[in-house]
Amino acid sequence: MPELPEVETIKNELAPLVTGHRVKSVEFLWPKTLLSPTLAEFESRVKGRVITSLDRRGKYLILRLDSGDSIIVHLRMTGSFLVSKDSTLPDSHTRAVIHLDDGANVYFIDPRKFGKFQLVSDDDWTTGKLGPEPLSEGFTTKVLAHLLEGKKAPIKALLIDQQLIAGIGNMYADEALYEARIHPLRPSGSLSAEEIKRLHRAIRQVLRSAIASKGASISNYFRPEGEKGSAHQGFKVAHRRGGECPVCGGPVERIVVRQRGTYFCPACQI
DNA sequence: CCCGGAACCTGAAGGC
DNA sequence: TGCCTTCAGGTTCCGG
Numbered sequence A: 001m002p003e004l005p006e007v008e009t010i011k012n013e014l015a016p017l018v019t020g021h022r023v024k025s026v027e028f029l030w031p032k033t034l035l036s037p038t039l040a041e042f043e044s045r046v047k048g049r050v051i052t053s054l055d056r057r058g059k060y061l062i063l064r065l066d067s068g069d070s071i072i073v074h075l076r077m078t079g080s081f082l083v084s085k086d087s088t089l090p091d092s093h094t095r096a097v098i099h100l101d102d103g104a105n106v107y108f109i110d111p112r113k114f115g116k117f118q119l120v121s122d123d124d125w126t127t128g129k130l131g132p133e134p135l136s137e138g139f140t141t142k143v144l145a146h147l148l149e150g151k152k153a154p155i156k157a158l159l160i161d162q163q164l165i166a167g168i169g170n171m172y173a174d175e176a177l178y179e180a181r182i183h184p185l186r187p188s189g190s191l192s193a194e195e196i197k198r199l200h201r202a203i204r205q206v207l208r209s210a211i212a213s214k215g216a217s218i219s220n221y222f223r224p225e226g227e228k229g230s231a232h233q234g235f236k237v238a239h240r241r242g243g244e245c246p247v248c249g250g251p252v253e254r255i256v257v258r259q260r261g262t263y264f265c266p267a268c269q270i
Numbered sequence B: 001c002c003c004g005g006a007a008c009c010t011g012a013a014g015g016c
Numbered sequence C: 001t002g003c004c005t006t007c008a009g010g011t012t013c014c015g016g
Helices: A004-018 A039-046 A141-148 A155-159 A170-180 A193-212
Strands: A023-028 A034-036 A051-057 A060-065 A070-074 A080-084 A094-100 A105-109 A116-120 A253-257 A260-264
Touching: A004 A051, A004 A060, A004 A080, A004 A105, A004 A193, A023 A039, A039 A116, A141 A155, A141 A193, A155 A170, A170 A193, A170 A260
Parallel strands: A034 A116
Antiparallel strands: A023 A094, A051 A060, A060 A070, A070 A116, A080 A105, A094 A105, A253 A260
């Protein structure tokens, strides 16, 4: 599922293929993929505009246009982009297409149909509710400590709360807690200063390493030129049902925390 | 405020 | 082998 490292990879690889190019036309094959505004307004404000730059905020991908508008995309569970000059639909799950003036077609492929496009004049309107970027300089151990202070909710639940920290989803939360050796059900406010320090380091290390591996190709994720990522090969616990802990050799356990499948090592994570 | 649960979806996996 | 059920999870919304 696309989380921060996958969206960051898509942004990095999509950018050289689309920036500086003009939009010839857009199509929505599944109308609900466009959240707002109306199709007519989206078309009239996007057609003929040049894509000037790409950005990422949390799990949102932002395509900035020369008009000042931005196309904001959320990939949700199964969204991916594929760029190709071949005009035949690359996949039966193609939900939207942006045709560019150099003949490239930007295909949005999303089997589950949860992904959303929005056009906004001020992208902060959509992404401003998000918590800090975990890889930014400002995300210090102190900031993390402050976010967890006094909270009773399980640490796993807080890590995936986008209003607290932007971009961490189910699988990287599990990996970060494993690296920090913290049990997913620990009340957030009960973490010691030492544990918060370990968790802070683990979050950044897990996300950076996944970006270096171009994301995790769990489920349907692939990159704009069709390749997969390899971050999932480094997963120690996430999605490793029936696997064993690489440190103690014990079984990886699966529990449900706030309706999310949660994998951890009951011996190493306390 | 805090939490659980449903809805949105479809492909894959599990059960019998 | 095949049908039927369940599961997977990011986000939003609704109700207790």
